[in-house]
Amino acid sequence: MITLKSQREIEGMQHSGAILAGAHLMLKDKLHIGMDTWEIEQLVDSYIQAHGAVASEKGVDGYKYATCISINDEVAHATPRKGLKLKNHDVVKVDFCVNWHGYQSDSAWTYVIGESTPEIDKLLEVTHKALYLGIEQAQVGNRVGDIGYAIENYVERQHHMGDVRELIGHGIGPSVHEAPDIYHYGSPHRGLRLKAGMVITIEPMVNAGGAWQIDTKTVPETGWEYYVSADRSLSAQFEHTLAITNDGPKILTSQDPVGDHKYLL
Template sequence: MLRKGRNRIELKSPAEIEKMRAAGRVVARTLDLLREAVRPGISTLELDALAEQSIREAGAIPSFKGYHGFPGSICASVNEEVVHGIPRATKVLADGDIISIDCGAILDGWHGDSAITVPVGTVTEEDRTVMEVCEEAMWQGIAQMRPGNRLGDIGHAIESYIASRGNFGNVREYGGHGIGTQMHMEPHVLNYSPPGRGMRLVEGMCLAIEPMVNRGTRHVHLLEDGWTVVTRDGSRSAHFEHSVAITADGPLVLTAREENREKIASLGFPDPGF
């Protein structure tokens, strides 16, 4: 979800959406690999190396690496780190941690961008709950991605679901974005909004939907490294993201992974072709 700049809104043809799905599959396979690799004792830099190898072996380019100077192929954000954590050899995972992994790839000029939060070993019920709330909030937002709806309907669905689950912090300083021939394009997608506001959603728009949910308050601050965003109160945070195309048949999840198959079917979304 690295975001330093915006661009115009870009509508994609069905053929271009297929190219984006190909880039999304690279990201999906890489996240599956990293999920399996997460364990106590592994460093976030080791995870980064696995991600870069996976992306390049697929004939793609890690879109995060070098982006405005970012050093990694993934963002690896542990515990109270919300987003944009820099992979480091000194950041070694321990039993009970949670880690948010954000991954992007460029294939044939098209971008895929997705994030998951993964438990390390045995985690608390509170941490599992914040992960579940964040992931479901993402799906609730994606469900609004239909022609004729408004951009604000996405943020409203995300915000309403998080509020319905209790006293969680819905991070407001960061959000989703358009995606296509660039990683970050217009429009910016808020994770909170009144319904029925904002631009009308149309077929061919592709958006990355990515809530960030804290166990404590919503407030965050940026560390001195210029990248890592942490919760202000030290509470743990979860982050989930999918890149999605708006089609006449509904939201097409471009970065869908095999584990999403049942969820996508239950929501009546188009089959992305696993």
């Protein structure tokens, strides 16, 4: 069932999203070579709690952590792991959700540890641009396929990278994951029609090697399953929560009020 949110609900989710964005901005200044991924978990969880909210992922399908932390060829859903230290050139995806008084938000961001490389720069540039091409299609009257096609065309046809298909965006609020499913590939003018009041996530995952397929791996200590690129190439992800409105898509998890000005409430 797809729920359409009121203006009050969207504003509440925007407040939740501001807390989430603030946690990402905090991380940008703290990530460094030698940092333990468990410290990332603690920093994010503490930040969320200090702002009167809770980390929504805790307890979902038995998950125990505030964050998912996926490194290099890990595409998504990997856990923070005590003793796993960040290294120079690591490509780190940090994904988490925030619940502020029942209002949900969800956003993932990719960071480079230490020095970058031309390959990493290109991967992040393409993935970030793909997110915003998808957002631009999130207009009242458009269809889910318009979002997916914009991302797939840019990632695969223009840049010959792998546009992950098995992991998708989704509706959000009051639960973390709701209908509709938001695919990052597809055909224009196909699929569910977008309506004002929908709140969704768009979260393309891009593999540098050109293959979109993923494999499953397991964290030995816990048995938790996560995903890696099938060709073991570097993978990146960027994700925003956004509201579909009659005035266009509005990003609720913005970290950049200047660059995102046209997408803000």
